[in-house]
Amino acid sequence: MSNNQINNEEKKDLHINESILSDEIREDQKKNRTNHMEYMPDMEVLDSDIDKQVIAAMNNYDYDKYTEYDVKRALNNTERSVEDFKALLSPAALPFIEEIAKAAQIETRKHFGNSTYMFTPIYIANYCENYCIYCGFNCHNKIKRACLNDEEIDREMKAIADTGLQEILILTGESRAKSTVEYIGNACKIARKYFKVIGLEIYPVNSDEYAYLHECGADYVTVFQETYNSDKYETLHLAGHKRIFPYRVNAQERALKGGMRGVGFGALLGLDDFRKDAFATGYHAYLLQRKYPHAEIAFSCPRLRPIINNDRINPMDVHETQLLQVVCAYRLFMPFASITVSTRECARVRDNLVQIAATKISAGVSTGIGSHAKDIEDKGDDQFEISDGRSVDEIYNDLLKVGMQPVMSDYIYV
Numbered sequence: 295m296s297n298n299q300i301n302n303e304e305k306k307d308l309h310i311n312e313s314i315l316s317d318e319i320r321e322d323q324k325k326n327r328t329n330h331m332e333y334m335p336d337m338e339v340l341d342s343d344i345d346k347q348v349i350a351a352m353n354n355y356d357y358d359k360y361t362e363y364d365v366k367r368a369l370n371n372t373e374r375s376v377e378d379f380k381a382l383l384s385p386a387a388l389p390f391i392e393e394i395a396k397a398a399q400i401e402t403r404k405h406f407g408n409s410t411y412m413f414t415p416i417y418i419a420n421y422c423e424n425y426c427i428y429c430g431f432n433c434h435n436k437i438k439r440a441c442l443n444d445e446e447i448d449r450e451m452k453a454i455a456d457t458g459l460q461e462i463l464i465l466t467g468e469s470r471a472k473s474t475v476e477y478i479g480n481a482c483k484i485a486r487k488y489f490k491v492i493g494l495e496i497y498p499v500n501s502d503e504y505a506y507l508h509e510c511g512a513d514y515v516t517v518f519q520e521t522y523n524s525d526k527y528e529t530l531h532l533a534g535h536k537r538i539f540p541y542r543v544n545a546q547e548r549a550l551k552g553g554m555r556g557v558g559f560g561a562l563l564g565l566d567d568f569r570k571d572a573f574a575t576g577y578h579a580y581l582l583q584r585k586y587p588h589a590e591i592a593f594s595c596p597r598l599r600p601i602i603n604n605d606r607i608n609p610m611d612v613h614e615t616q617l618l619q620v621v622c623a624y625r626l627f628m629p630f631a632s633i634t635v636s637t638r639e640c641a642r643v644r645d646n647l648v649q650i651a652a653t654k655i656s657a658g659v660s661t662g663i664g665s666h667a668k669d670i671e672d673k674g675d676d677q678f679e680i681s682d683g684r685s686v687d688e689i690y691n692d693l694l695k696v697g698m699q700p701v702m703s704d705y706i707y708v
Contacts, residue, residue, distance in 0.1 A: 322425070322532055330528040330539050337541045338500035338548060344581050345543040351376075352522050352574040360384035369397055374627050379576055382623040383569050391615060391622075398622035398651040401629045410698045411632070411654040412689065413461035414454055415495070417663050418442045418481055422467035424534030426520075428565065428598060431467045433534065440663040441472050448484050453667040455488035457658055457686040460703035462489045463516070468497035468536055475503045482510035490703040493558075497535060498545035504552025513707055515549040516558030516594065517542065521566040522574035530565060546582055555705075556590030557582070558634070563612045563620065564598040572620045576627050583628070592632040592654070593624045597639070614643060618650070625651040637680040641692070644682055649696055657689040 333339055360381045368378035369390065381387060387394060419441040422431040430437060442450065454462060462485050466473035478496055485492045494507060495516045504515065521527050524539045531537045546557035559579045561571035572595075579591045597612050617639075624633055634654040635647045648655055659680055660666065684692070693700045 322427075325532075327528070327532060328537065330531065330537050331524065332538070333541055334535065334538060336500075337535075337538065338502075340501075340544050340547055340551075342544060342547055344547060344578070344585065345540055347581060348543070348574050348578045349522065349524065351577050352570050355380055355570055355573050357384040357569045357573075360386045362386055362389075365390050365394075368626070369393055376577065376580070379580075379623060379627040380573060382626060383573055383619065385569075387619060387623075388615065391619060394622045394626070395618060395650050398625040399649070401625050402651050402653065405629055406653050408697060408699050409653065409701045410648045410693050411461070411701050411703075412459060412657050412686070413463055413491070413493070413654065414457075414459055414656055414658050414686070415463040415465050415661070416447075416450055416454060416666065417465045417661055418447055418450075419466040419469070419473045419477075420663050421469040421472035422534070423469045423471065424536040425532040426534075426536060427530055427532065428562070441477075442664055444480060444484065446664060446667075447481050448487075449667040450664065451485055451488045454658070458690075458702060459657070459686055460489055461491035461493070463493040463495055463656075464512075465495045466497070468534065470497065470535070473497075475499060475506065479507055479510035482507060482512045486511040486707075490707065491705050492707075495558075498542055498548070501548040501551040504549045504554060506552075508553045511707065513554060513705070514556035514558065514590065514592070515546065515554050516560070516592065517545040517549075518560045518562060518594070518596070519543060519575065519578075520562045521571050522561065522578075523566045523570065526566045543578075546578075547585075550582070550586045550589050556592060556632075558592035558594060558632075560594035560596060562596055562598060563617070568612045568616065568620070572623065576624055579628060579631065590632070591628060591630070592634065593628075594634045594636060595621050595624070596636050617643070618647070621647055621651045637682040640681040641684060645692060645696060648693065648698060655689060655693075657684065658686040659683070 364381035365387045368374055368381045371378055382394060420431050421439050421441060422433050425433055464481055466478060482492055492512045493514045493516060494512045498517055519542060527539050536542060546559065549557050559575050561575045583589060583591055595617060597617060621633060624631060632654050633652045635644045635652040637656055637659040644655060661680060690700045
């Protein structure tokens, strides 16, 4: 191995995003903590090795070995292999970003036409039992906490439905005590009154609990792994259920076993080596698609954003070109997958991505608790700062201006 290769490997191992850290967090990281690879007593253990396959492949992924030849081969192939996916995520692919974007756009139009699906998230609670040092909801962050009751959830959802949206994504902080599975299930039942599609982005649960939530009306689940580097994951998630790495990795498979129609994947780009995290995200989805061919697959590509009490947080080396590279690589590797671009990105970036490879966009977004209905005072603080504050009407009209067709829903709940 050459000195340059050794230096590159050292840089990957020492990837630290200083913008997340504070003196208090550095001290907390030194304390003794529970084993992040050991399941807690209430956690379901699947008879599956997909998580091990993903981590092994990620650890063996050396993106610096890929060349211009590998990238051109990937672009010329009509069906991209895992090796092609690795090449498209490599630094060698950056000089070909225009060709990659054009290929991704062709693939997107082939399967989705010019349709762009619209939805909005609703945050119904922000209590959290986890200590994730980059998140505004973490249990040590001094923010205003809230948990909407049934009447407030109904009013919030009616206000959202009145904008014309037909798809909702229900979110909570990760607290089983404050946001029980029954509480979330009841929110799903309320949502059924107003929406055709109900998604969940909540703490991971067991397959029987996912089955219960599906019976209540939910039909897809998104779980962000944040980073697939278990060692780095351990230093970022200092306490709570979320600290248990393998339980989170296997959440999508438990959701499918519980009867969910689709599952969403995502790493929070900028926490660790984004190329390895993007590869692991795509490969994880690929393996689950092969095991569960009926499953609908979705990707999200969020980058780090500032939070309350830390406005310095940034995604470090994940710039707009690298974000485009990741989105396009997902599209070329898994042509039928839905790809969401969130309000973590500004309007310009989002409008460009939906014209190339993204197929889903959120609108009228607030990450606070009780922020949609006018007769509910904002009850809880936001999870992170958003960059695109456009209303549903504004995004709908902006999509039309660039030749896209906004779609509110084309699913029925089964």
